[in-house]
Amino acid sequence: MNRKTFAILLAFLCMGFGDAVGPFVGLAKEQFALSNFEAQLIAFMGFIMFGLLSVPMGLVQDRTGKKFVLMLGLSIALVGLVLPLFGLSSYALFLLTILLLGAGAAILQVAGNPIMRDVSEPGKYSRNLSFGQFIKAIGSLSGSLIPFAAAKWMGMDWKVLFPIYVASLLITLIIIAFTRIQEVKADKEPATLASCFSLLSNRFVLLMVLGIFVYVGIEICLSSGVPILLSSHYGIDLKTWGLLGNAFFFIAILTGRFLGSVILSWVKPHSFFRMTVALSVLGLLLIFVDN
Known part of the structure; x- marks a missing residue:
């Protein structure tokens, strides 16, 4: 792995921080005593930017370059996560934090895959991209695992995530800034x-x-709603064990993606698609079983 690829992999790690919005829903609900609607508005603020910015930033990227857009995404996410370091005193400030984090993650996603091709050695792009998605999943899991570890074993608050994310984004921004990337136009x-x-x-x-729209909507609702469900129906503490429900969700996604890449080598895509849809519907129905 060369230095350029390593720099972009760090950006993929930071890209995963956007998925911390899911765990934030349950934690902020308890922190600010929010209603379910107000709590789910946090997820809306985080992910609405993917819909608003993806196409416009793709157009900007065509004209300014991928590295510029990548650094812009890192910078916007960094600004959003610095705000809570001065005190997370209000729900409105937290919404602004999530809005900027979501905007940064959306912009990173626009630039991430294309620039990975530019830094990959011949024949290594697919491998690097798959590994990049794995690294992104680590960033996604951090939103659940770090607060769990902090609360369970160190007696610290879930807001410990903010300085960790800020340091990671700042280091990544500096490394990419000093990395010379020859972009293919x-x-x-x-x-x-x-x-x-x-x-x-x-x-x-x-x-x-439309299919991606529906799927992503379901994924976001589940990732943000599972901890609240565990807390309200089963009395599980959100700050500790409730977060593991969210972590389990992302681990299941990570495992499913890996297994899917293996299974699709010998199962026809349309058959596999129908099977996974059926399993997904069954899983959704099981949520309504009061057990």
């Missing part, structure tokens, strides 16, 4: 808003986009 006109949305005229692309 496409031999075509930069994309426009019209050219992006014209893709939706293809029925299959439209269905794919």
Whole structure:
């Protein structure tokens, strides 16, 4: 692994910090005595930026470069996470923190995959990208595991995440800033808003986009709602064992992605898709079983 690839892998780790919004929902609900609607608004503020910024930042990236967009995402997330270091005194300030963290993660996601191709050695892009997603999953898990460890064994508050994330983002930003990356530019006109949305005229692309929209919505609702469900229905402490429910959710996703890559080598994609949809529906129905 070369130095450039290592730098981008650090960006993938920081990209995973955006998934900490899920654990934050339950923790902030208890911290600020929020209603369920107010708590879920935290997840909305975090992930709405993916919908608002993905296409515009792709257009900006076509004109300014991937490294610029990557550093912009790191900087915005850093600003958001620095705010709580001066005191997390209000729900409104926390929403602003989550909004900026979500914006930074969304921008990082726009630049992450393309720039990984630029820093990968010939024939190593797929391997590096898969490993990058694994590193991102570590960042996602940190939002549950670090507060759990801090509360269970060190008697510390869940807000210990903020200085850890700030330090990680700052180190990554400095390393990438001093890393020279030779970007590969496409031999075509930069994309426009019209050219992006014209893709939706293809029925299959439209269905794919809608499918991703529904899936991501379910994933976010589950990741943020599981700790609250464990707390309200089973009396599990959110600051300790409740967070493990969220960690288990991300571990299941990580395991499923790995198994899927293996199973798809000998099972037809459409058959595998139908099987996983059936299992997912069964899992959702089991949530409503009062056991």
